[in-house]
Amino acid sequence: MSNLDHMKIAVCIKQVPDSWAEKKMVNSRLDREGVDAVLNDLDEYAVEEALRIAEAHGGNEEGGPHTVTVISMGPERATEAVRKSLSMGVNDAILITDAALAGSDALATSAVLAKTIADGGFDLVICGTESTDARMSVIPAMISARLGWAQMTFASKVVVDPAASTVAITRVTEAGVDEISASLPAVISVVEKINEPRYPSFKGIMAAKKKTIETRDLATVGVSVASAWSEVKDFAPRPARSAGVVVTDSGDGGNALATFLAEKKLI
Amino acid sequence: MSTVIILADFQGEAATKTTAELATVGARMGSVCAVVLAPAGKGAAMAATLIQGPISSIAIVESDDVAKHGVAAAADALAQVAKAKGAEVVLVASHAFGKEVAARVAIALESGIITDAVDVAADKVATQLVFGGSTTVHSTVTHGTAVITLRPNSVEVDLTASSAPSETVAVTISDASKKSSISSSQPPVKGGRPELTEASVVVSGGRGTNGDFAAVESFADIMGAAVGASRAATDAGWYPHSHQVGQTGKSVSPQLYVACGISGAIQHRAGMQTSKTIVVVNKDPEAPLFEICDFGVVGDLFAVLPQATTAVSAQK
Numbered sequence: 128m129s130n131l132d133h134m135k136i137a138v139c140i141k142q143v144p145d146s147w148a149e150k151k152m153v154n155s156r157l158d159r160e161g162v163d164a165v166l167n168d169l170d171e172y173a174v175e176e177a178l179r180i181a182e183a184h185g186g187n188e189e190g191g192p193h194t195v196t197v198i199s200m201g202p203e204r205a206t207e208a209v210r211k212s213l214s215m216g217v218n219d220a221i222l223i224t225d226a227a228l229a230g231s232d233a234l235a236t237s238a239v240l241a242k243t244i245a246d247g248g249f250d251l252v253i254c255g256t257e258s259t260d261a262r263m264s265v266i267p268a269m270i271s272a273r274l275g276w277a278q279m280t281f282a283s284k285v286v287v288d289p290a291a292s293t294v295a296i297t298r299v300t301e302a303g304v305d306e307i308s309a310s311l312p313a314v315i316s317v318v319e320k321i322n323e324p325r326y327p328s329f330k331g332i333m334a335a336k337k338k339t340i341e342t343r344d345l346a347t348v349g350v351s352v353a354s355a356w357s358e359v360k361d362f363a364p365r366p367a368r369s370a371g372v373v374v375t376d377s378g379d380g381g382n383a384l385a386t387f388l389a390e391k392k393l394i
Numbered sequence: 395m396s397t398v399i400i401l402a403d404f405q406g407e408a409a410t411k412t413t414a415e416l417a418t419v420g421a422r423m424g425s426v427c428a429v430v431l432a433p434a435g436k437g438a439a440m441a442a443t444l445i446q447g448p449i450s451s452i453a454i455v456e457s458d459d460v461a462k463h464g465v466a467a468a469a470d471a472l473a474q475v476a477k478a479k480g481a482e483v484v485l486v487a488s489h490a491f492g493k494e495v496a497a498r499v500a501i502a503l504e505s506g507i508i509t510d511a512v513d514v515a516a517d518k519v520a521t522q523l524v525f526g527g528s529t530t531v532h533s534t535v536t537h538g539t540a541v542i543t544l545r546p547n548s549v550e551v552d553l554t555a556s557s558a559p560s561e562t563v564a565v566t567i568s569d570a571s572k573k574s575s576i577s578s579s580q581p582p583v584k585g586g587r588p589e590l591t592e593a594s595v596v597v598s599g600g601r602g603t604n605g606d607f608a609a610v611e612s613f614a615d616i617m618g619a620a621v622g623a624s625r626a627a628t629d630a631g632w633y634p635h636s637h638q639v640g641q642t643g644k645s646v647s648p649q650l651y652v653a654c655g656i657s658g659a660i661q662h663r664a665g666m667q668t669s670k671t672i673v674v675v676n677k678d679p680e681a682p683l684f685e686i687c688d689f690g691v692v693g694d695l696f697a698v699l700p701q702a703t704t705a706v707s708a709q710k
Contacts, residue, residue: 149660150525157525168642233507234500259641262524263509264490265497268465272501277573278466281490298464299636300490301589303581307464309574319642320628320635356506356537360519365530368667368686375679376693381701384673385709387689391671393595393650394617394709 131289131311134184134193136177137249138217139240139270140170142201142208143260150260155359156230157260159202166208169255171324174212176317177253178325180287187218194218198243200228200236206340213335214327220338221247225345232355233261237269242350243343245274251294254316256281267316277309280316287311396424396482401472401495402444402452403487403546406581407436409443411551412487412592417447418552419544420485422516425450428558429475431460431468441560446553452560453479459567462575465491469498470571475563476503481539483518488543489591496543505538512548512647512668526641526664546592548647590620590637595650596669598622598639600662602655602676602695605632609699610654616703616710622646622666624656640665654695658683675699 144150144162151158166174177195181187187195197212199205200223209220223239231239244252257264271278279285282296294313298305327335345352374383388394398420403412413428420426428449432440437454444452453475459467472495476484484499486492488510500507511520518540522531535541582589590596597614599607601624614621623633625640639646641664651669656662658674658681666672667686674687675695684690691698 150528152529152531233497237501262645263497263507264493265500265507265509268469268494268497269501271466272469272498275570275573278464278494279574280465280494301582301591301636302489302491303579305464305576305580306578307574307576313574318635319638353537356535357508357533358536360532360534362524362529362531365523365528368672370685371688371690373674373679373684373687373690373692376691376698379701380675380691380693380698381703382705384675384689384691384698384702385705387673388650388706389709391650391688393671394706 131250131292132192134181134251134289135247135249136181136193136195137244137247137252138170138173138177138195138197138212139252139254139266140174140197140199140208140212141167141258142199142205143167143258151364152362155362164204164207166211167255167258169257169259169319172317172319172321173253173255174215174217175322175324176285178216179322180251180285184287184289188216196220196247198240199223200239203342209340210335211327213338214331215325216331218338220340222340222342223348224342227345227352230355231352232357233263233265233269234356235352237266237273238350238352239345239348240266241270241273242348244270246349250311251287252314254314256316256318267314271314274312274314277313279307279309279313282315282317283321285315285317285321397479398424398426398483398485399472399476399479399481400426400428401486401492402428402430403492404440407440407443412546413444414447414553415546415549415551416485416487416544417449419514419549420483421448421552423483423514423518427451427453427479429472430454431471432456433461434458437562438560444558445556447556448552448554449556449558452558453563454560455563455565457565457567459572463567463572464574464576465494466498466571466573467567469495469502470567471565473499473502474565476539478563483540483542485514486543488545493543496541500541503539503541505541506535507541508533508535509543511542511544514542514544523668526660527668545647547594587614588618588620590622590639590644591646593620593646594648595619596622596639596646596648597652597654598624598656599627599633599654600624600656601626603627603632605630607633609696613652613699613703616706619652624662653683654699656683657681
């Protein structure tokens with residue numbers, strides 16, 4: 128594949144419980160009903176990066192040559208998160224929703240996403256580094272493995288060259304900084320703060336109402352999904368930490384702190 | 395006895411304490427075979443640094459492809475060794491590289507995966523602390539090889555001397571695992587401080603620093619601690635985002651966490667409330683973090699921290 132006049136970019140997003148909300152388990156699963164649901168914070172950076180890549184090479188709306196599609200798996204309620212990405216400027220969306228997917232694991236999720244991406248003829252997939260609920264950080268790597276596409280994860284910088292059909296990233300992790308390059312197609316995950324996600328404009332919000340969210344069930348996607356390959360045996364809220372000693376500084380607070388650390392043998 | 399494969403963790407060419415932690419947990423479940431992924435010609439030297447932990451054997455894979463192609467090639471190699479050894483468990487460190495390697499190994503072995511375990515028992519039941527450490531979950535892999543990632547610094551490590559026999563294992567990295575290429579690599583800028591997620595002491599600053607981290611850093615240095623920051627502090631550009639502790643940043647679980655000028659929103663607590671001991675310094679007596687601290691000082695961090703720094707220095 129070369130000279131991508133019309134890039135097709137997919138962004139994988141997830142609707143998650145608001146990261147500011149207290150989360151709890153119900154029936155061995157995260158309770159998703161009782162909390163506000165939002166677009167995963169870290170996926171907003173992926174949406175923004177996809178739009179910027181398209182815009183750097185002619186745009187994706189109003190006659191621009193490229194398209195940006197969000198793909199999400201979740202309950203029908205996930206249309207709220209999908210709408211938000213559409214209002215940011217994404218062209219269209221695919222929502223995979225099926226009762227059989229409730230409680231599915233990362234292996235099933237990655238299988239569903241990979242099949243949808245493969246069938247959609249995409250050149251580039253962009254994800255956030257993790258969801259703020261499960262925090263596994265495995266989906267981008269799994270999609271890459273399933274598709275046999277280049278894995279370009281934990282990117283703090285992405286440069287796409289459509290003419291050469293290549294992509295280069297700067298990967299930033301606790302292990303250091305790597306410069307990585309590959310030919311498209313590729314699966315990218317972007318770190319928080321790679322960009323400043325735009326706020327949906329009023330025009331964008333109005334336009335989003337007219338955009339297509341195509342809902343697919345598992346049969347339409349064309350994969351069968353096994354039940355999860357890991358199982359929660361039991362769960363319990365951890366005992367709340369009780370407050371310890373709190374002193375008010377009246378000139379010797381620092382010494383009191385040092386004494387506490389010494390008593391606890393932490394020095 | 396079942397075989398437990400661990401991916402030996404290295405900093406440069408020396409095995410880390412994390413490797414011994416993986417071996418400690420692995421040995422409960424079976425005979426530990428440590429896999430050393432090394433550049434050509436370096437395998438024996440790197441394997442020789444595996445001197446601690448209950449390791450039964452070492453499998454050396456020498457391949458320049460791992461350094462060149464990263465996660466995908468490492469996972470390809472590890473999955474091949476796991477298959478060849480008939481491993482029942484694959485244990486990998488829970489950092490960015492380890493979790494991604496484990497993800498691809500799970501796909502290659504058609505196996506279930508559990509990430510971020512803080513412990514794994516002899517019966518392969520993994521313990522995870524989820525939702526920012528507010529809930530303990532026990533789970534098991536029910537299909538294939540149990541692929542589990544273990545958080546560094548979470549188990550009592552068995553530091554028994556080890557001198558396990560090693561063998562070289564040949565693998566073939568597939569073309570699909572060579573789709574991306576690393577052209578240059580730089581180790582993290584250390585600045586003399588330990589890495590945030592591996593540090594046994596973390597000192598963090600928040601909004602209350604007003605952007606001046608000098609007092610936080612001085613106290614961190616006297617404590618041999620890593621420096622963390624709240625989202626408010628990183629969003630304001632006061633400290634690099636890579637130091638952010640919290641729901642969207644790093645999760646830390648050190649022996650001691652000292653929060654300075656951080657009120658303690660859920661967002662932040664989610665990244666630090668599993669710390670063994672929590673100390674809070676804040677001007678605001680109403681700061682929520684005081685509710686979960688072991689010791690707190692209501693006061694100005696710019697007065698309290700320098701005094702504490704001097705006092706700790708005197709006691710050393």
